[in-house]
Amino acid sequence: MPWGIRLAALDRSLISRLPLFQGLTPDEQSEILRSARSSRYPKDSAIFEQETEAHSFFVLVAGHIRVVRTTPDGQQVIARYISEGEIFGVAAALGRTTYPASAIAAVDCVVLAWANALWPELTRRFPAFGATTYKTVGTRLQETQTRVVEMSTEQVEQRVAHALLRLANQTGRKTASGIEIDFPISRQDIAEMTGTTLHTVSRLLSKWEDNGIIVSGRQKVTVKDAHRLVVLAENRDKG
Amino acid sequence: MPWGIRLAALDRSLISRLPLFQGLTPDEQSEILRSARSSRYPKDSAIFEQETEAHSFFVLVAGHIRVVRTTPDGQQVIARYISEGEIFGVAAALGRTTYPASAIAAVDCVVLAWANALWPELTRRFPAFGATTYKTVGTRLQETQTRVVEMSTEQVEQRVAHALLRLANQTGRKTASGIEIDFPISRQDIAEMTGTTLHTVSRLLSKWEDNGIIVSGRQKVTVKDAHRLVVLAENRDKG
DNA sequence: CGGACAATTTGCGCTGGCGCAAACTCGGGA
DNA sequence: TCCCGAGTTTGCGCCAGCGCAAATTGTCCG
Numbered sequence: 001m002p003w004g005i006r007l008a009a010l011d012r013s014l015i016s017r018l019p020l021f022q023g024l025t026p027d028e029q030s031e032i033l034r035s036a037r038s039s040r041y042p043k044d045s046a047i048f049e050q051e052t053e054a055h056s057f058f059v060l061v062a063g064h065i066r067v068v069r070t071t072p073d074g075q076q077v078i079a080r081y082i083s084e085g086e087i088f089g090v091a092a093a094l095g096r097t098t099y100p101a102s103a104i105a106a107v108d109c110v111v112l113a114w115a116n117a118l119w120p121e122l123t124r125r126f127p128a129f130g131a132t133t134y135k136t137v138g139t140r141l142q143e144t145q146t147r148v149v150e151m152s153t154e155q156v157e158q159r160v161a162h163a164l165l166r167l168a169n170q171t172g173r174k175t176a177s178g179i180e181i182d183f184p185i186s187r188q189d190i191a192e193m194t195g196t197t198l199h200t201v202s203r204l205l206s207k208w209e210d211n212g213i214i215v216s217g218r219q220k221v222t223v224k225d226a227h228r229l230v231v232l233a234e235n236r237d238k239g
Numbered sequence: 240m241p242w243g244i245r246l247a248a249l250d251r252s253l254i255s256r257l258p259l260f261q262g263l264t265p266d267e268q269s270e271i272l273r274s275a276r277s278s279r280y281p282k283d284s285a286i287f288e289q290e291t292e293a294h295s296f297f298v299l300v301a302g303h304i305r306v307v308r309t310t311p312d313g314q315q316v317i318a319r320y321i322s323e324g325e326i327f328g329v330a331a332a333l334g335r336t337t338y339p340a341s342a343i344a345a346v347d348c349v350v351l352a353w354a355n356a357l358w359p360e361l362t363r364r365f366p367a368f369g370a371t372t373y374k375t376v377g378t379r380l381q382e383t384q385t386r387v388v389e390m391s392t393e394q395v396e397q398r399v400a401h402a403l404l405r406l407a408n409q410t411g412r413k414t415a416s417g418i419e420i421d422f423p424i425s426r427q428d429i430a431e432m433t434g435t436t437l438h439t440v441s442r443l444l445s446k447w448e449d450n451g452i453i454v455s456g457r458q459k460v461t462v463k464d465a466h467r468l469v470v471l472a473e474n475r476d477k478g
Numbered sequence: 479c480g481g482a483c484a485a486t487t488t489g490c491g492c493t494g495g496c497g498c499a500a501a502c503t504c505g506g507g508a
Numbered sequence: 509t510c511c512c513g514a515g516t517t518t519g520c521g522c523c524a525g526c527g528c529a530a531a532t533t534g535t536c537c538g
Contacts, residue, residue, distance in 0.1 A: 069388050077388045094377025138333025144383045149308050149316045151390040152434035195391035218534055441517055
């Protein structure tokens with residue numbers, strides 16, 4: 001449950017730097033913001049749940065969100081992570097009435113939400129807003145297809161290496177010892193991103209740590225030698 | 240290569256029955272059609288190729304199209320099949336400048352094409368056209384994610400069963416002996432849809448044929464007992 | 479500061495499905 | 509009609525990665 005609060009005065013600076021709102025004038029940004037509702041979600045709470053009626057779409061202002069699909073028999077697959085500034089839960093824009101997955105706060109999050117009913121008007125009045133959203137959707141479709149290709153053609157080791165590299169690129173934070181993934185991520189999470197088991201992920205990370213490619217701890221991974229990880233990821237065993 | 244022909248008079252009846260053009264008046268349909276170019280593509284020819292500049296988007300008027308992604312080392316994965324009436328190659332609508340996959344005619348095809356430059360105007364003047372397209376995109380994103388989930392959680396046998404059921408539902412033709420997939424599809428094709436090898440697919444189909452669940456021939460599969468195939472597809476081994 | 483739980487590591491045995499190879503068969507073109 | 513090549517079938521051996529189980533290590537909370 002969010003400890004939902006309608007912030008007294010949403011600051012335009014919250015969103016003005018986001019790609020989604022580029023190409024809009026300050027006045028337009030303020031206006032869009034006025035129709036938004038802001039909420040905080042504590043770590044591990046759900047912003048929305050799979051199969052439930054889609055009432056809103058969202059922008060992540062701060063934090064990290066895990067998008068999870070659960071199978072009828074309870075197995076979970078992580079569809080993607082949402083980073084700061086991204087739009088998500090855009091079921092409305094794609095003509096769906098329910099959310100196809102759940103969105104879970106990986107850390108405490110701040111989120112803006114708009115009622116789906118506002119979507120048509122927003123896109124009509126601010127075409128750039130719709131175009132950017134659809135561009136994001138296009139990117140996600142392509143990324144998802146890339147994942148299908150990886151799962152079809154790569155070994156587990158390559159898939160896990162690819163996943164780590166992607167996380168490091170998208171959400172990595174430079175530290176003294178390397179690029180650290182800046183939200184808590186477990187072996188189980190990585191397994192659910194790559195279609196393997198936490199045991200296999202653990203074995204791989206242990207090996208890589210021995211080789212000095214990464215350092216890792218409890219729910220934490222730091223990539224020390226991205227280059228060697230790339231080599232592993234692209235290893236052409238099965239040509 | 241298409242033996243491209245600009246048909247003298249495109250008949251509105253070509254498209255009036257398609258969901259994509261529902262909600263448009265006959266006049267509007269005719270007008271949209273006027274800005275289209277029609278081409279025929281013989282079996283196995285490419286409508287467009289992966290990574291090439293996206294110049295147009297398309298509607299399949301007749302035939303079946305295979306959408307294929309090829310990896311740097313030459314392995315192929317079938318992203319989906321396009322059936323009559325579907326829109327495809329909508330890179331423009333999603334802000335991409337190149338096609339993320341190749342589209343290959345699985346049989347002789349008839350295709351309508353519009354220059355990407357027309358997209359903004361078409362969606363502006365015919366909002367229902369854009370909405371339907373984005374709904375299709377949403378469906379495909381969800382289907383692709385479902386495929387990721389299947390590849391993460393199911394055994395090969397279940398995945399192949401699911402793939403056959405999907406093909407039977409989407410493009411099946413009722414015959415005396417069952418539901419026949421009405422375009423040529425090889426064991427290799429099925430393998431590329433499910434992330435396995437043609438050998439494994441062949442073994443599974445042989446077994447199913449022995450069990451009377453399907454009958455199959457060269458580039459041909461007919462589902463005789465869909466119900467038992469569903470049981471195989473949903474088999475909860477790993478619960 | 480101590481307990482309890484969650485996350486991680488690691489060993490061991492097994493097997494689903496792949497790689498390789500060879501035989502076979504259908505269908506279409508000369 | 510015959511031949512050729514693409515598509516298919518099937519046997520065999522192997523191994524990547526899983527399932528199971530148990531030990532170990534952090535971390536948070538009282």
